Amino acid sequence: MIAGLFVVAFEAVVLVGALWYFGHFGSRSTNVLDVRQAEAGVRQILSDPINGYGANEVQAVECNDGQNPRVKAGAGFSCRVRINGADRDVQVVFRDDAGTYEVDGPR
Template identity: 60%
Template sequence: MLVAIGVVAISVGALGLWVGMSKLDVFTGKVLDVSKAEAGVQRILVDPVEGYGATSVSDVVCNGGDDPVVKKGATFTCDVVVDGRKRQVLVLFEDDDGTYEVDRPR
């Protein structure tokens, strides 16, 4: 009887640990909030000094609206409207901390 209670307690503890770790993205990896990425891409595209100096950028949708997994060397694309024309922008993760680089619109 005590063995059965011990097994149940260990199982419940393991399940709790797994749920906790999955909430912290231990299994899926770190992700970038796509809405913050979209705002960042737009800022970079219109910045005249450190960006591309586009006069009008709208309708920014990155990674199909899904949070991209952060991994050095991984990329995702953003669909944007730049100066009235539909374009795509490639975004590259520079490190595993979420720092990214935005390519020019194509």
């Protein structure tokens, strides 16, 4: 009986730890997007001729001053890009709290 209680207690601790780790208690509310992955995604969207903007030469992309942006629906960040030798700004906006974002055209 005592061994059974220890097993149940251990499982409860593991469950609470896992829920905390994955942010279900709000203690890990730092839901952020990896800025390097965002930069790669912005580069892909800008250069894709079918599903993106079809830019010929995307030479450099730097988003959010190198800081991981916090994910929140409606929030966003900007990227500085070099397209065909010219520096441009691109705005990125989160569509939902899961990290889905849309990329505005270069300005």
